[in-house]
Every structure is written in C-alpha cells, then in structure tokens.
Amino acid sequence: MDRIASPRQRPHRLARWPWFALLGALAGCATLGGAQGGKPLVPTAFQVRTGPYVVCTNDKLDADAPVVRQLQSLEVQVRETLGLRVDPGASPVEVYILDDRRSFEHFLTFYYPDLPHRRAFFLANGNQRVIYTFFSDRLEEDIRHEATHALLHVAVGDIPLWLDEGLAEYFEGPAEAKGLNPEHAGRLPGDLAGGWKPDLARLESLRTVRQMTPRDYRESWAWVHYLLNDGRPQKAALLGYLSDLRASAQARPISGRLEGPTCEPMLAHLGKLRETPIALDAPRDPTVRLQSAPAEPPSSPKRRGFLTRLRDFFGS
Numbered sequence: 001m002d003r004i005a006s007p008r009q010r011p012h013r014l015a016r017w018p019w020f021a022l023l024g025a026l027a028g029c030a031t032l033g034g035a036q037g038g039k040p041l042v043p044t045a046f047q048v049r050t051g052p053y054v055v056c057t058n059d060k061l062d063a064d065a066p067v068v069r070q071l072q073s074l075e076v077q078v079r080e081t082l083g084l085r086v087d088p089g090a091s092p093v094e095v096y097i098l099d100d101r102r103s104f105e106h107f108l109t110f111y112y113p114d115l116p117h118r119r120a121f122f123l124a125n126g127n128q129r130v131i132y133t134f135f136s137d138r139l140e141e142d143i144r145h146e147a148t149h150a151l152l153h154v155a156v157g158d159i160p161l162w163l164d165e166g167l168a169e170y171f172e173g174p175a176e177a178k179g180l181n182p183e184h185a186g187r188l189p190g191d192l193a194g195g196w197k198p199d200l201a202r203l204e205s206l207r208t209v210r211q212m213t214p215r216d217y218r219e220s221w222a223w224v225h226y227l228l229n230d231g232r233p234q235k236a237a238l239l240g241y242l243s244d245l246r247a248s249a250q251a252r253p254i255s256g257r258l259e260g261p262t263c264e265p266m267l268a269h270l271g272k273l274r275e276t277p278i279a280l281d282a283p284r285d286p287t288v289r290l291q292s293a294p295a296e297p298p299s300s301p302k303r304r305g306f307l308t309r310l311r312d313f314f315g316s
C-alpha cells in the first residue's frame with residue numbers, strides 16, 4: 001500500500017510497490033560508485049538474526065546493538081499488548097540498514113525514482129517482507145515503526161490503513177512510553193480547538209496514504225491508545241477485530257463493534273493522558289535517540305530524545 005504522500009514524511013509501508021525493484025535490490029546488482037567505494041547498494045556484508053528478523057548492514061552490528069534490542073523489545077511488547085505471536089516458521093523479515101542518508105537516497109533514486117525520499121519503508125509481497133532504512137539518530141524509532149507493520153503483516157495479514165498506522169505510531173516509541181506519543185498527544189488539543197472531532201468511521205473509509213493528513217495519523221494513534229487503554233470492552237473489541245482480520249480482511253469494522261457513543265469517551269480518554277502513569281524516572285538509555293519529525297538536512301540540530309519529549313509532555 002502506497003504510503004508515500006504523508007506530509008510528515010513518516011516511514012511508510014509500501015505493501016504493493018512493484019516487486020521487481022525489490023528483487024533487483026536483493027540481487028545486489030547495483031553498487032555505489034565513487035566516494036562510496038563500490039559498496040553494495042543494499043548492505044549484505046553482516047547479518048544479525050533476532051526473532052523474526054535478519055538485520056543486514058555493511059559494518060558489523062553487535063548482537064546487542066540498540067537497534068537489535070529495540071526489535072526484541074518491540075516483539076515482546078506487541079505480544080504482551082496484542083497477543084500476537086509470529087510463527088517461528090515464517091520467512092524472516094529482512095531489515096536492511098544502509099550506511100547513512102546519502103546512501104539511502106542513492107538507493108531510492110536507483111530503485112524507487114518516483115518516490116519522495118523517506119527515512120524508511122516496509123515492503124511486502126506474499127511471504128517476503130523487507131524493511132529499508134539507514135543509520136541516523138532516529139533509527140530506533142523508524143525501525144520500531146516499520147517493524148510494527150512487519151509484525152502485523154506476519155501475524156495478521158493485511159489490515160486497514162488507519163489501524164496499521166495507528167498501531168505503528170503507538171509502538172514506535174520505546175516500551176517505557178507505553179504507547180504514548182507525546183507529539184500526537186500534545187497537538188490534539190489544538191486540533192480540538194480548531195474544530196476537529198474524532199470520527200472513526202471516517203478513518204475507516206480511508207484507503208490510501210494520499211488521503212491521510214498528519215491529523216489523521218494523530219487520530220489513528222489516538223483511537224488505538226483509547227482502545228488499548230481505556231477499558232476492557234474497548235480492548236476486547238480491538239483484539240477481536242485483529243483476530244477476525246486474520247481470517248478475513250473483510251471483517252466487520254471496529255466502529256460497528258463498539259457499544260454506545262465513542263467520540264465523547266475517546267475525547268475524555270485523551271483528556272486524561274497527562275495522568276497516565278509512566279516511569280519517567282526510568283534510567284535513560286543514552287543510545288536511544290528517538291525522533292519523529294520530518295527529515296531534516298544533516299546539518300540540522302539534533303532533536304530531543306523520545307523520553308525527553310515525554311517528560312516535556314508531562315511538564316516534569
């Protein structure tokens with residue numbers, strides 16, 4: 001599914017992108033010339049296998065590297081939150097981490113010349129699933145976002161756009177954030193002041209990323225946070241929906257599964273977010289430098305880490 005038009009320039013799932021490009025990439029038939037020293041365009045020199053992933057890089061990646069630990073943490077969090085387990089016999093998700101932004105842009109130009117340049121994307125065709133991204137100070141966040149798409153694709157299959165992105169936004173922060181996305185939570189009050197009203201049925205009608213605005217991403221995240229954290233009936237409805245989607249992509253939409261009004265309870269949930277217990281005093285991993293703004297030029301100052309943004313959200 002094309003996710004290339006988001007103004008936020010989020011990493012995106014490209015589940016139905018032409019497959020020939022991926023095959024060419026995996027064949028390693030292209031190389032970076034000149035200053036890149038003829039390295040393969042797609043890194044294959046080193047591989048780390050962890051859970052359902054095989055992570056490929058040009059330089060050696062330690063088995064306990066931060067990005068590997070984030071993949072492991074994500075798998076546990078998705079299992080504990082959604083009850084989704086990946087079949088150990090499933091084909092591994094291939095994760096290619098290119099050296100840097102320049103290499104990644106070169107790669108995109110070679111294989112996806114029609115795409116706006118992105119920080120990362122997920123591509124799936126049948127049982128083959130691939131994530132492409134590059135080393136940056138936003139790698140862990142990007143990996144968690146794309147790996148969520150991959151886990152959902154392996155464990156459930158195709159799921160509706162709003163839910164796929166809402167869950168990816170929910171899980172992209174470190175586990176200690178417990179699904180709270182401080183940027184989304186911080187902007188929704190302004191959306192409300194501007195006249196926005198949540199409308200789950202409208203979100204469910206969206207079919208392509210070109211229809212999704214940044215606010216739709218925020219709303220998708222908000223619905224997922226509400227459904228998973230406000231009460232047992234809501235969470236049961238979401239888990240039941242995911243279970244039914246595994247059997248059929250035409251499963252009854254979740255808006256038809258929730259009893260009573262949903263808009264007001266969801267807004268009330270958003271209003272309580274600042275009271276959500278989160279271990280903000282947890283030891284901060286200095287290697288986790290998670291960021292979520294649009295891509296900046298390399299010379300841009302570094303953004304605050306995810307946990308710093310969380311602390312700012314709670315005013316602590």
Ligand SMILES: [Zn+2]
Nearest residue numbers: 011012013168
């Ligand atoms: Zn996405």
